Amino acid sequence: MVEDVRPGPAESPEKPLSLKARLFDISTGIDIVVLNEDEAHEHDLFAADRVRVEHEGKELVCILDLSSTLVRRGEIGLFLDSSQALGTKRDEAVFVRHAVPPHSIELIRKKMDGSYLNEKEVNTIVGELMDNQLSEVELASLMTSFYIRGLNSDETVSLTKAIVNSGDTLKLDEHPIVDKHCTGGVAGNRTTMVLVPIIAAAGLYIPKTSSRSITSASGTADTMEVLANVTFELEEMRRIVRKTHGCVVWGGAMNLASADDLLIRIRHPLRLDPMGVMVASVLAKKKSVGAEYVVIDIPVGRGAKIESMDAANELARMFIDISGRLGMKSEVFITYGRDPVGEGIGPALECRDVLNALQGKGPADLTEKSCKLAGAVLELCGKVEAGKGYDVAMGLLGSGKAYEKMLQIIEEQGGNPKVKVDDLPIGQYRYEVKAEADGRIHLVDNKIVNRLARAAGAPKLKGSGMLLHVESGDKVKKGQPLFELISESETKLSNALDLLKTVQPIEFEKVILGKMGETGIFEWKPKEA
C-alpha cells in the first residue's frame, strides 16, 4: 500500500473550529456533517475524515463531507441524526476538531494485504461497526477484502463470536436446545413451520427466529404472521418456548446478533456475500438463542441462493467446522433447490400448505422434506436412534401431535388456536394459466415465481401470491392448469398479469408454448381467464 502524505491522524491540539449550525431535515443513518470545502482544507480537514463535533457538552464523532456551495464559511451542516443526538438548533454554536480515525481502517488494510485478523482485531471492527463509526466506503472495502482474501476458520469463529456479543442472548435452562436454518432462495419452502411443531412435540426445545422477506414472496415470519403474532421481546419468546418447547417468531424484532443487520447493509448493495461472513451471520443467530444442535438445509439449483454443488460442499464443510468450534453439533443437508416447495406461494397460501401438511394431507414434497430434516434433528441430539428419525417425525404428524403442538404455539403467540384451512384469507382475484399444448415441465423458476407473487401483492397482502399446480418432471396435457395468480387487489393482479407478459415462470422440456412477437417479447396468450 502506498501512503499519501496527509497529516497524521493524531488529535490536533489546534483550537477547535467554532461554527454556526445549519440543519438539514434528512436522516443519513450514520453521523455525517458538512463543512465549507475551502475552510475545511485550511484546517487540514478532508472529505471522509473523522471529526469530533461538540455542542453544549455533548460530543459525537462524525464523518466529514465537504461542499463548496451548500455550507458557507463559518457554518456546519448537520443532518437529522447528528443534530438530534447533539440537541443542536439552528444557528447555535458547534465546535469541530480532528478525531482519531477508527482503528478498523488499519485492520481493513491489513486484511487487504493478505494477513489474517485475530480475535481482538475482529472485535475492534465489529465494535466500531456497532458504534456507527465506519463509513459505507470502508465497509465496502472490508467486504471486498473478505470476499477476495477469504476468512479462515479462526476469523470466522471470531466474527461469529463478535456478532453474538453485539446483541442479546436467550438464556434457557431447559435442554436440549435445537435449531435449523435454510440458506434460502426456494419459493414456498416453509419447512420450518412444519418442523418446529414436530420437534417441540418430541420434547426438544426449538426457539426459532425467522426473517421477513426482502426479495422473496414471503419469509417464514411473514407466513407465520397469518396465524399469530411474530413480534416479541426476548423475555416473551423465552416464556413461550419454556411453555410449548417451540416458537416461530421474527428475529428482527429482537436484539439478537445485532451487528449482522449492519453487515447486511453493505452485503446487499454489492450483492456480495463472502462465505465466511455468511456462515458467521447464520451461526451467530443460532448461538444467540443457545442452540446446541443445528441442522442446516442448503438448497442447490438454478434460482436458489447456492447454485453449484461445489459451493454447497464448501459451505457445508465450513458450517460443520465453525459450529463445532462454537460448541454446537451440526449436520448439513444439501437439498434439491431447483423447484419451489409446496403449492402455495405467498403468506396465506403457504399457511394452507403448512396446516395441511401438519394434518397429514399436505403437499408431499413439503411433508417429506420437513420430516427428513426433523428426523435429522431428532437423531443429531440423540433423542432417536440413528435411522429412525424420519419415521418418528412422520409418526408425530400421523398421530396429530405435531398439529396439536402447532395450535398450542399459535395460541401462545396470540393467534387463534381453532384456525382452519378454510378460514385463511385467500385473495378473491384470480387468473389461471393453462398449458397451451402437451408437454413435460422442465423447470419452475424460483426467481420468477417470487417476482410474480410479489407483483400480485405478497408478502404485504397476506392472501396474495401464486398457486402452483405442477412441478418439474410433470407431464401435462393441453388445457391442464399450470398455476394461478391470486391477489387481494384487482390492481395488483393486473400488475402481475402485465409482468407475466414478459417472463416465463414455467419452462417446458420440448413443446413450444408461445412465440417471439415483433416486440421481442415472449407471448403467453393464455386462452381463458
Next chain:
Amino acid sequence: MVEDVRPGPAESPEKPLSLKARLFDISTGIDIVVLNEDEAHEHDLFAADRVRVEHEGKELVCILDLSSTLVRRGEIGLFLDSSQALGTKRDEAVFVRHAVPPHSIELIRKKMDGSYLNEKEVNTIVGELMDNQLSEVELASLMTSFYIRGLNSDETVSLTKAIVNSGDTLKLDEHPIVDKHCTGGVAGNRTTMVLVPIIAAAGLYIPKTSSRSITSASGTADTMEVLANVTFELEEMRRIVRKTHGCVVWGGAMNLASADDLLIRIRHPLRLDPMGVMVASVLAKKKSVGAEYVVIDIPVGRGAKIESMDAANELARMFIDISGRLGMKSEVFITYGRDPVGEGIGPALECRDVLNALQGKGPADLTEKSCKLAGAVLELCGKVEAGKGYDVAMGLLGSGKAYEKMLQIIEEQGGNPKVKVDDLPIGQYRYEVKAEADGRIHLVDNKIVNRLARAAGAPKLKGSGMLLHVESGDKVKKGQPLFELISESETKLSNALDLLKTVQPIEFEKVILGKMGETGIFEWKPKEA
C-alpha cells in the same frame, strides 16, 4: 460469489410509480433519490438499486435510497443535483421505474474473482464512472479489488488510454515534447519551476501541468501562482507553449484526463492507491499533453509518498513498461526523499528559492536536483549526448538563459517579468526556533513540516510557511537557528506555535532538546522569539 435471490435486473414492464416531488436543498455529487421504504419494497425496489426517474420528458438514472421517516408514500425525495437536472419543482409529478444496473457491477465482480479486464471492459467502467453511474460503495469495491488483485500491464495500458480519452488533449505540432513528474511527498520540492525554464531554454517543448496542494504546504501550481496566473484554457496553454516552449499551469483548470479526478475521489478516503491506478493516472496526464519523453522522480524515504526502495523499484519498472507501450520514452530516478528540498516551505518562500536557483545562487540541493533531472530530459530525447546533460543544464543556469526564459514564461502567463526576490510577499509574523544544545540533525520530518506550514497559513496565505536553516546530517551548536515559522496572519502564527508544542519537525541524533512534561506533551521551550 454467492448470488442473492433478488429479482432480475431487466427493466420492468410494470407501470412506473407516479410520485410527488419533495426537494432537499443538498448537493450529493451523484444522483440519489429517496423513496418511502415500504412503498419501494412493494415495488421490488431496494436500497442502492438503480431507478430511471422521469419528469416532463427528461430522464435520469439515479441510485435509490430508502427512508421510513423522511419520505411518505407517494413522495420522492430529490437532492439538488437531480432536481436541477430534471427541472423538477416541489410537488410536481415524477415517474420512477427500474433501471438496468451499470455493466460495471459485473466487471467489478469479475476483477474481484481474479480475472483480468480487457480494454473494452475497462472502457465501460471509465465510461460509467464519467456518467456518474457508479456509487461510492461500488467504486470502493473496485479500488479494493484493483489493490488486492493488482493491475497487469494490459489493464494499466487500457486504464491509461481510457483516462486520456475521458478528457481533452493538447495538440502541438512542435517537437520534441517532454514532461516530468514527481510522485511527491517531499516538502519544498520545487524542481519543476527550475527545470521547465532550463528545458524551454534548451529549445524543447514542455507543456507542464501541475497540481495544487491537497495536504502539503504548497503544490507547484500554488507556488507558481505567486509569480503569474496559472489558470488557463487548453488553447491559451497551447499559445504560451508555442511561444515560450514551456509553461507551468494548473492542470485542474483544464479538462485533461478527467476520469482521474473521479478516481481520486475514492482513493483519498480509503488512502488507497493501487500501483497500476497511480501509474495510469500519472501517465494519462503526460499522454494528454502529447509528451514523447518523460522523466519521473520517485523520492523515497520516511514521509515521502513512496517509503521503501522495493516499492520504488516496482513502480519504476511499471512506469517504464507502460509509458513505452503508450509510445512515450521514459526514464525514472529514485531520489533521496527523507529531507525537504530547498529552504522555503510555502508558496512565496519556495518562489524565493526557485528565483535564486535560476540566478545561480539558490539552495544547492534544489539546484543540483533540478539540473540532474533536466539533464536527464535533455539526454533522453537526444538533444544532448549521454553524460553531458547535467553540465548543459548547469550551463543554461550559469549563462542566465534559464532565468530569462522563466521571466518570459511569467510574462506570457500574465505575471510581472521584472519580479525580484525581494518583491516577494513574505509574511511579517515570524518565530525562530534555535537549538537548545549542540548536536547533529537526524531528520527533518516532511509530514510535520507540511503540517506546521499549513497551520501558519500556507498555501492559502501565499507568504506563510517555514524557512528551514538546517538539513539532516548538519552539525549545529546550541543557539543556532533551526527554522523559522512565518505567517501573514498573527492568529495563524499562533496556531502554528500551538501545534509546535506537540510535534517535532526536527529530530536530533543524540542530544535531548526538551523533555516530556507532566501532560505527556513534548516541550520545546524555545528561549527567544
